[in-house]
Amino acid sequence: MTLIVPAPVSSTPGLGAAFGLGPATRVQFHGSGAEPVARYLGNLLELPVVEGDEAGSSVIQLTITPGERVGAYDLAIDVDAVTISADDPSGLFYGAQSLRQLLPEGLPVTISDAPRFAYRGAMLDVARHFFPVADVKRYIDAIAQLKLNYLHLHLTDDQGWRLEIDGWPELTAIGASTAVNGDPGGFYTQADYTEIVEYAASRFVTIVPEIDVPGHTNAALVAYPSLGGGSYEPYEGVEVGFSSLAIRSEETYLFLDDVFRQVSAITPGPYLHLGGDESLSTTDEDFLYFAERAAALAASHGKTVIGWHELGRSRALPRGTVGQYWGFTTPEDDSAASTTSFVEQGGSVIFSPADVAYLDMKYADDSRVGVDWARGVTSLEEAASWDPLAIIPDLAESHILGLEAPIWTETLPTIEDVEWLAFPRIAAIAEIAWSPRTAPFDELAPRLAAFARHLDAAGTHYFRAPEVDWLPTSDR
Ligand code: TNX
Numbered sequence: 362m363t364l365i366v367p368a369p370v371s372s373t374p375g376l377g378a379a380f381g382l383g384p385a386t387r388v389q390f391h392g393s394g395a396e397p398v399a400r401y402l403g404n405l406l407e408l409p410v411v412e413g414d415e416a417g418s419s420v421i422q423l424t425i426t427p428g429e430r431v432g433a434y435d436l437a438i439d440v441d442a443v444t445i446s447a448d449d450p451s452g453l454f455y456g457a458q459s460l461r462q463l464l465p466e467g468l469p470v471t472i473s474d475a476p477r478f479a480y481r482g483a484m485l486d487v488a489r490h491f492f493p494v495a496d497v498k499r500y501i502d503a504i505a506q507l508k509l510n511y512l513h514l515h516l517t518d519d520q521g522w523r524l525e526i527d528g529w530p531e532l533t534a535i536g537a538s539t540a541v542n543g544d545p546g547g548f549y550t551q552a553d554y555t556e557i558v559e560y561a562a563s564r565f566v567t568i569v570p571e572i573d574v575p576g577h578t579n580a581a582l583v584a585y586p587s588l589g590g591g592s593y594e595p596y597e598g599v600e601v602g603f604s605s606l607a608i609r610s611e612e613t614y615l616f617l618d619d620v621f622r623q624v625s626a627i628t629p630g631p632y633l634h635l636g637g638d639e640s641l642s643t644t645d646e647d648f649l650y651f652a653e654r655a656a657a658l659a660a661s662h663g664k665t666v667i668g669w670h671e672l673g674r675s676r677a678l679p680r681g682t683v684g685q686y687w688g689f690t691t692p693e694d695d696s697a698a699s700t701t702s703f704v705e706q707g708g709s710v711i712f713s714p715a716d717v718a719y720l721d722m723k724y725a726d727d728s729r730v731g732v733d734w735a736r737g738v739t740s741l742e743e744a745a746s747w748d749p750l751a752i753i754p755d756l757a758e759s760h761i762l763g764l765e766a767p768i769w770t771e772t773l774p775t776i777e778d779v780e781w782l783a784f785p786r787i788a789a790i791a792e793i794a795w796s797p798r799t800a801p802f803d804e805l806a807p808r809l810a811a812f813a814r815h816l817d818a819a820g821t822h823y824f825r826a827p828e829v830d831w832l833p834t835s836d837r
Contacts, residue, residue, distance in 0.1 A: 362804070363470055364811035365462045366788050367508060367795035375469030378440045382465065385419045387411055392425030394450040397563065399423050402457045406464070418442065421460070423453050432510075433475035436460060438467055451565045455508050462506075462812065480711055480763025481794035482511035482569070483787060485779070486770040488518035488580075489599070490540050491547035496776040498560050503780065503821050505564035506812075507791035512561055513569040513634060513765060516549075519579035519596045519604055523548045524570070526620055531584035539580065539595045544774050551627055558629065569667065570624050573636030574617065575643055575651050579604040588616055599771045602641030608651045617658055625662035633659045638669035638687070645674075653677040667711070673699035680707040683762055689716045689736060690752055697753045709762040710753075717747045718790055720768040720783045724824055730772045731782055741809075741826035742802050745789035764794040777822045784816060784823035785809045802828065 363372040388406070390399035391414035402421070403410035414424060418441040428448030434456035437444050445456035452475075459472060483504045485492065492500075501512060516523045522536030525548060537548035549557070558568045579596045582589040582604060590607045606613045625633060635655055640648055652668075652675035659666045660679035667683040684703035688696040700710055713719070715735035722739040723731035731738075749761055766787050773779050788809055793799055806829045813831060816823050825831045 362807065363463070363472065364808050365459050365472075366805070366808045366812045367792035368800055368805075368808070369459065369472045369474035370797055371474070372470055372472045375437075375439060375471060377469050379469065380438050380440060380443055380467035382406065382408070382467070383419055386421065387419070388421045388423065389413050389415075389417075390423045392427070395423050395425045395453055398450055398453040398457055401454070401563070402460075405461065416442070421445075423457070425450065425453060430475060431479075432508075434459075436472040436474070437470070438463065439469050443467075451510070454565045458506055458508060462815065476508065476795050477797050478761060478763035478794050480511055480765070481509045481791060482513055482711065482763065482765030483509055483783075484513035484515060484713075484765055484767035486515040486518070486768060487523050488515055488521045488573075490544060490770040490774050491521060491523060491537075492770075492776055492779070493547065494549065494553050494556055497557050499776060499821075500779065501557075501561050501564055501566050503784070503816070503819065504787065504791075505566055506815060507788055508795050509787075509791055510565055511567050511569055511630075511763075511765070513571060513767070514557075515571045515573065515767075515769075517572050517581065518577045519601070520598075521546050521548075522580040522584065524554060524624070525550045526623055527551075528619060529585070529616070532581060534584070536580040536584035539597055541597055541599060541771050542774070543597050551623070555627055558627065562629070567630035567632075568628060569630060569632045569634055570628055571634035571636055571667075572617075572620055572624060573638070574655060575606040575608060575613075575648070576602060576604055576638070576640035577636060578606050582606075585616070588613060602639045605640060605643045606651075608643060608647040614654060614658065617655055621659045621662050621664075625659075625664050628664070631665050632667050632683070633662070633664035634667040634685075635659050635672070636669060637672035640671065649675050649677075656682060670696055670700045673702035676702065676706070678703070678706050678708070682706060682708045683711060684708065685711045685713055685765065686752070687713050687715050687719075687767075690714045690747055692753055697755075700753055701755055704756065704760045709760055710756055711762050711765050712749045712752060713765045713767050714747065714752060717744050718764065718766045720766050720786055721770070721773065724782075724786075724826060728782075728824075730778050732769075732772060739786070740828065741786055741789060741824075742828050744786035745792070745802055745805055746799070747793070748799065749793065764790060766790040780822040781824055784821060785813070785826060785829070788812060806830070
């Protein structure tokens with residue numbers, strides 16, 4: 362068995378001796394766009410990097426031959442050379458990640474691989490607890506190993522507003538000062554955000570910013586009470602659904618236009634997420650009015666809108682709007698209808714079923730952090746054993762943009778806590794997003810054990826789930 366997670370489309374073990382890294386080993390690149398990946402791999406393996414495509418012994422050859430297969434790659438390891446070829450730089454990067462997982466053993470193998478879904482995401486809630494730039498970069502490095510290619514940042518919520526917006530200084534002066542439990546607040550300047558975006562891009566990860574409206578807005582309302590029309594107190598609890606922007610006030614839309622314009626300008630990726638979940642204090646009529654206007658505004662700044670599935674209650678969304686489903690693997694009728702509505706409006710769906718893909722669920726009743734509202738705890742095996750096509754049978758493969766594993770941080774003040782709940786379940790979800798079929802769990806488990814060596818090497822925290830025979834490394 363080839364010890365890679367997510368499992369590649371095909372892999373055939375070869376004969377002969379292993380490829381060993383030695384004093385003469387070098388990374389050689391050829392084709393435009395190959396150099397950054399070659400430098401990344403050279404850095405990681407501490408090897409020299411040269412340009413060319415001459416055969417030679419102890420060469421790791423990276424070659425791009427431009428083509429249509431985004432993210433696909435071929436990898437061959439034999440005794441004196443490794444070759445990775447791809448149609449585009451992301452494919453080369455994924456080939457490099459596979460190689461990394463196969464070292465230091467370097468057993469001979471031929472792999473041909475390509476992603477199942479175009480959108481393979483993680484979400485980090487930086488609103489309930491704030492995570493500085495360095496923590497976000499660490500998370501990006503960890504998820505990039507799993508060939509995840511989107512990081513959704515939940516930037517605003519009742520407990521904190523985390524992004525600087527020019528012309529609205531109190532959003533961060535006041536709105537960013539709080540976090541759950543009275544823990545320290547914080548925010549990203551636009552320069553910080555750009556640093557995250559660029560770092561992510563160097564790992565072929567695209568940032569998806571979320572400005573959650575019209576609910577989940579208490580922090581913005583404390584900063585600018587006129588956006589809601591009442592008076593507001595800072596909030597450090599964990600209840601949801603009590604706040605709302607003033608739906609019928611023009612100031613709301615001037616505000617959103619400013620925010621969406623600025624966020625769009627510093628976000629090179631195609632998506633802008635405007636939340637829309639749990640607007641429990643907004644009437645149906647107001648919600649529909651708001652959804653239409655806010656989504657049109659976001660789209661007017663050149664972005665494809667993403668919303669939580671409740672946004673699909675609106676039948677007046679910009680064409681192509683993406684819905685993110687966060688119900689259970691057995692949906693209620695109205696959430697299924699809201700989700701299907703995006704497809705009926707020319708869009709697609711991202712699946713984040715809360716009972717299997719929410720990384721903030723406890724693993725077991727005695728987990729020291731986490732929550733359990735989504736049908737109780739979620740074991741590693743449960744996170745690994747679901748079928749995106751079985752959730753809403755009306756939605757076919759072609760309607761599914763991809764999958765995302767969110768982590769909400771009400772109970773998670775540190776990045777170590779985040780990592781411990783995310784890993785290894787996020788690897789199981791990355792496998793469903795990448796691999797063409799869901800492997801039986803007993804085939805995944807040994808690959809997770811092998812992957813943990815890389816988590817250990819990077820100092821990434823993870824839960825030694827009882828379903829896996831972990832290698833005898835340091836306990837975390
Ligand atoms: C539900 S999921 C929420 C979040 C919470 C999360 C906690 C979703 C769209 N809304 O506001 O943080 O549960 O697990």
